[in-house]
Amino acid sequence: xxxxxxxxxxxxxxxxxxxxxxxxxxxxxxxxxxxxxxxxxxxxxxxxxxxxxxxxxxxxxxxxxxxxxxxxxxxxxxxxxxxxxxxxxxxxxxxxxxxxxxxxxxxxxxxxxxxxxxxxxxxxxxxxxxxxxxxxxxxxxxxxxxxxxxxxxxxxxxxxxxxxxxxxxxxxxxxxxxxxxxxxxxxxxxxxxxxxxxxxxxxxxxxxxxxxxxxxxxxxxxxxxxxxxxxxxxxxxxxxxxxxxxxxxxxxxxxxxxxxxxxxxxxxxxxxxxxxxxxxxxxxxxxxxxxxxxxxxxxxxxxxxxxxxxxxxxxxxxxxxxxxxxxxxxxxxxxxxxxxxxxxxxxxxxxxxxxxxxxxxxxxxxxxxxxxxxxxxxxxxxxxxxxx
Numbered sequence: 001x002x003x004x005x006x007x008x009x010x011x012x013x014x015x016x017x018x019x020x021x022x023x024x025x026x027x028x029x030x031x032x033x034x035x036x037x038x039x040x041x042x043x044x045x046x047x048x049x050x051x052x053x054x055x056x057x058x059x060x061x062x063x064x065x066x067x068x069x070x071x072x073x074x075x076x077x078x079x080x081x082x083x084x085x086x087x088x089x090x091x092x093x094x095x096x097x098x099x100x101x102x103x104x105x106x107x108x109x110x111x112x113x114x115x116x117x118x119x120x121x122x123x124x125x126x127x128x129x130x131x132x133x134x135x136x137x138x139x140x141x142x143x144x145x146x147x148x149x150x151x152x153x154x155x156x157x158x159x160x161x162x163x164x165x166x167x168x169x170x171x172x173x174x175x176x177x178x179x180x181x182x183x184x185x186x187x188x189x190x191x192x193x194x195x196x197x198x199x200x201x202x203x204x205x206x207x208x209x210x211x212x213x214x215x216x217x218x219x220x221x222x223x224x225x226x227x228x229x230x231x232x233x234x235x236x237x238x239x240x241x242x243x244x245x246x247x248x249x250x251x252x253x254x255x256x257x258x259x260x261x262x263x264x265x266x267x268x269x270x271x272x273x274x275x276x277x278x279x280x281x282x283x284x285x286x287x288x289x290x291x292x293x294x295x296x297x298x299x300x301x302x303x304x305x306x307x308x309x310x311x312x313x314x315x316x317x318x319x320x321x322x323x324x325x326x327x328x329x330x331x332x333x334x335x336x337x338x339x340x341x342x343x344x345x346x347x348x349x350x351x352x353x354x355x356x357x358x359x360x361x362x363x364x365x366x367x368x369x370x371x372x373x374x375x376x377x378x379x380x381x382x383x384x385x386x387x388x
Contacts, residue, residue, distance in 0.1 A: 018230060019272065020265040023382060025228035028254035029292045031073035036223060037216030038070045041209050045078060048190070048205045049159065052105045057157050058205075061190045062173050062197040065209030067290055068251030071192050074209075075109070075161050082107045109161045112170035113296035118179055121171075122148065125160055125180065145183050152184040159188045166193035167293065168349045173197040177204070211248020218243045220250055221257060229261060234272045241274075245281050251290055256280040259378030283378040289351050291383065294375055297351070300334065304342045305351070306384060307332050309377045318357060319343055322371050343371055350374060 024030070035042075051058045063071050083106075108128035115124040122144040127134045129151055134144075152158055162176040171179075173191035180187045191197070197204055212220070221239045239257075246253035260280030264272050294305065307329035308322060316322040323340045326332055332339070346352040354369035373380070 061205040068249035
C-alpha cells in the first residue's frame with residue numbers, strides 16, 4: 001500500500017462508512033478495457049482478421065450471440081487496440097512477415113444504434129477513417145460514397161466493425177455488408193448482432209458467442225464491485241445469487257447489482273444484503289431490453305421514458321392514462337397525440353411492454369393495454385440522473 005493511501009485510510013478512520021463508492025463502475029452499458037472470460041472468443045475473431053497482418057483483406061465476418069454475452073465488449077476493445085497500434089490512419093500494422101510495400105489497413109468501429117440509416121452508416125464510416133471533418137449537411141449518399149472510394153483503394157484498405165445490427169431500429173448484417181460492398185471492394189465488414197446472419201452465409205465467417213459461464217460472471221461482478229462497493233459490503237453469496245439468476249447475461253447481472261446498490265445508497269445501509277439483491281433482481285424484466293438501446297433512443301423518446309418511469313403505478317394503468325400523466329410532466333412539451341404515438345413506437349421497439357387489462361378498448365381498434373418499462377427502472381433512473 002502506498003504511503004498516501006495509508007495516510008488517507010487513517011484520516012478517514014471514524015468517519016461514517018460509505019458502502020457505495022462509485023456506482024458508475026457497475027454501469028451495464030460501459031465495457032471494460034479488458035473483457036473477462038472472453039479470451040477464446042477474442043482469439044477466434046483474431047483468427048478471422050489474421051490476413052491483415054500479412055497484407056491481405058480478411059473476409060466479411062459476423063459475430064452473434066444473445067444479449068449480455070460480451071460481443072460488443074470484445075469487438076470495441078479489439079478495434080480500439082488495433083487502432084492504437086496504428087499511429088495514424090495512413091499507417092500500417094507492421095509484422096516480421098510484412099514488406100514495406102504491403103497495403104495500408106485501417107480499422108473503424110460503427111454503432112448502428114447511432115448510425116441506423118445508409119447515410120449515417122456511410123458518414124460514420126468515413127468519419128472514422130479520416131482525420132478531415134465530414135459534413136452532415138449539404139451532402140448526399142453518393143457524395144459520401146465517392147469520398148469513401150477516394151479514401152479506399154488497392155493501397156488503402158479498411159476493416160469496419162458494425163455493431164448492433166438486426167435490432168428493430170437498425171439494419172440487418174447482410175444490408176450493412178451490401179452497403180459497404182457497393183462503396184469499394186477494399187472494405188472488409190465485421191458485423192455484430194444477436195442472431196446468425198441471413199444471406200451471405202457462404203462467404204461470411206461466423207463466430208458464435210455463448211452466454212458466460214457462471215464462474216466467469218461471478219468474476220465480472222466481483223471485479224466491477226471491487227471499485228464500486230466498500231470491502232466486505234457485498235458477500236460472495238450475493239454475487240453468486242445474481243450470477244445464477246442472470247444465466248450468463250452480464251448486462252442483466254450488472255443491471256441488478258447497480259439497482260441494488262442504488263437502494264443501498266438511498267437507505268444509507270451498511271451492507272448490500274439479500275433484500276437489496278432481491279430487489280435489484282426483481283427490477284430487471286425477463287427478456288428485457290438492453291439499457292444501451294434505451295439510451296441510444298432519440299431525445300424525444302428519452303423524454304417520454306423519463307416521465308413515464310416517474311409515474312406512480314396508478315397513473316399508468318392504461319396507455320391513455322400513461323399518456324395523460326406524461327403530458328402533465330413539466331419537462332415534457334409534447335402533445336398527447338405525439339406522446340401516445342411515441343409510447344406505441346417504444347412498444348414496437350421492445351422498450352415498453354404492453355400487457356392486456358380488463359377493459360373494452362384503449363382507443364379505436366386497439367384492445368386496452370397497460371404499458372410497463374421493459375428494463376430496470378432502478379438502473380435507468382440512476383444512469384439518467386448521473387448523465388444530467
